[in-house]
Amino acid sequence: MIVMKFGGTSVGVPEHFELATRLVADRVPQDPVVVVSALAGITNLLVEWCAAPRRRRELARRLVERHLEFARASGVGAAVIAETLDSWGEEAAGAGAADDPLTGAERDRVLAFGERFAALLFAAGLRARGVEAAAVHAGEAGLVTDDRFGAAHPLPESAALLRRSLERRPPVPVVTGFIGRSADGRPTTLGRGGSDYTAALLGVALGAEEIQIWTDTSGMLSADPRIVPEARPVPRISFQEASELAYFGAKVLHPKTLLPAIDGGIPVRILNTARPGHPGSLITPSAEPDAGAWRVKSIACKKGITAVTIVSTRMLLAHGFLARVFESFGRHHVVVDLVTTSEVSISVTVDDPGRLDPVIAELEAIGRVEVRHGLAVVAVVGEGAPQRLGLAGHLFTLLGGVGVGVEMISQGASRVNLSFVVKEEDADRAVRLLHRGLGLDVEAQVASG
Structure with a gap:
């Protein structure tokens, strides 16, 4: 089986959403488990909602309108997110315009809505293609964390819990990235790069052949393309090389994403949703077999x-x-x-x-x-x-x-x-x-x- 993670840019507009659901549908024979981030811009909107009490009504309305418009434009219909919209309405109304800052637990509960909406929409998009699929809240599936809200760490028992709840497929699970659940049942978030981290954790727990990170670039590049427009994809790179690049600024992958993959020895491939035929970058435990000579990547x-x-x-x-x-x-x-x-x-x-x-x-x-x-x-x-x-x-x-x-x-x-x-x-x-x-x-x- 494979894990396929799609970031906000890969699911944030209907055209990219259509490409992403088609990619999963084409790979059903490979037994995919899907991980999704919130639609592009939604997490930032939710962060702003938490930080700006006097703008909460306006921001809550924008969030609802964005998801309703996306459901309409992508052809899946608003019914699939109706229940979660009701929950969001209750959350937004409960907070109101209170000036008191949110606690870490309250903030994580709010931020989790982005991935919850995205998973429902993506699963509906797969079903529209004839693929049996279901949205899965990672925390409810077994991603249990400590209570360091905003930067939670998975507990050791998470792997066994995830394996037990997701081992029976179909349906294709569309799992929320970025979020988990504390031991006492409260939503938590995994911090920056959390959706990639979720994908890696699932890949190890389920024994994946490969963890695929679908994004808007064709792999890890020879430099930041905003600085060097002619930067090229690096076809193959070691875990250690990728970790150094991620730590020192390569935005395509967060450093902690690789930790579970390194422990499990599972290759990670970085792919471009808009160019699915491009091989991208393959990250493996070691460099190329013939890498006896030095080479700057x-x-x-x-x-x-x-x-x-x-x-x-x-x-x-x-x-x-x-x-x-x-x-x-x-x-x-x-x-x-x-x-x-x-x-x-x-x-x-x-x-x-x-x-x-x-x-x-x-x-x-x-x-x-x-x-x-x-x-x-x-x-x-x-x-x-x-x-x-x-x-x-x-x-x-x-x-x-x-x-x-x-x-x-x-x-x-x-x-x-x-x-x-x-x-x-x-x-x-x-x-x-x-x-x-x-x-x-x-x-x-x-x-x-």
């Missing part, structure tokens, strides 16, 4: 970075100094991206500067702290590429030739990633230059020609 860029440097002579011959630094970041839930050290200093990068103040206050007790904002991390990713003799020198020669300064470099234990920090204003120029300088644009022309 892609260049990722993560903006909005802040660098923190701690300078202290106490580092000299001191035991436990680094531990104290990282304990401070960990205590305040600040995730560190890159790390470099010297005899008397340590520099780290973070992408959430809003939590830095208490960290800095603690670190100033052990050294002088310097903070630099407005930076970006550029990551050159490819199996074996960082070990290639002269690669770093080649990159810095290219960048130096156009006046792009490197603020920091990190080549850690990973065999697949060479990262460096530049000013955010130089990031796009650096990505374009390296894409061309490493020959990725030439491969793009060959692949497309």
Whole structure:
């Protein structure tokens, strides 16, 4: 069996919706389990509804109108979502224009409506094609999570519960992405990338042959196409390479999506709903079988970075100094991206500067702290590429030739990633230059020609 996940752009307009339901209908012999996100823009609308009490009536009306119009335009009819529309009306009326902020549990209950509507519509679209299908609430099917509302984690028993409730097919299950249910029955959400994460969890629980992520690009690309228009799809990539790209800014896949797939050894394929004949990108446990030589696969860029440097002579011959630094970041839930050290200093990068103040206050007790904002991390990713003799020198020669300064470099234990920090204003120029300088644009022309 296969898992087929469709994002908001793949189901957000009737034309794409028709393509997506046809793709599933054509693959019924492969025993598909479908995962859907909310229609494009709906989650943002619901987030706004939660945050703007005085606009709730208007936003609630827009949500209803959007789904009714979509049901009409896609030909499935409004009856399939009537009961959920009633539930939404009760939710919206109950909150009214109260100024009190919503609790995490209340917010997740509201956000869950987007996927609930989408699953009902998609299942109806499949039935219109003669496919026996049913909408399934992931939480009710067994996706039980902790109660960290907004960023919930599945509990260990979820896999067995999901397997038990979904093992009998048909009908084709159309499962809500992004949402689960706490042990006491309250809706939860899995955070950013939650629908992809749901697909991966289901793939592992059900023993899928492949997890397919259908989106609006033909796979993972050699660079962000908004920066490099000629970026090309990468045909095959390892879990480790894909994880590095996702972590450092590749929007097509969220890093946590790959964790269940890695544990289960299940390949993930990224496909384009509008170009179903394109093979996309296949993500597997290892790189190509013949990947004995190095090869840069892609260049990722993560903006909005802040660098923190701690300078202290106490580092000299001191035991436990680094531990104290990282304990401070960990205590305040600040995730560190890159790390470099010297005899008397340590520099780290973070992408959430809003939590830095208490960290800095603690670190100033052990050294002088310097903070630099407005930076970006550029990551050159490819199996074996960082070990290639002269690669770093080649990159810095290219960048130096156009006046792009490197603020920091990190080549850690990973065999697949060479990262460096530049000013955010130089990031796009650096990505374009390296894409061309490493020959990725030439491969793009060959692949497309």
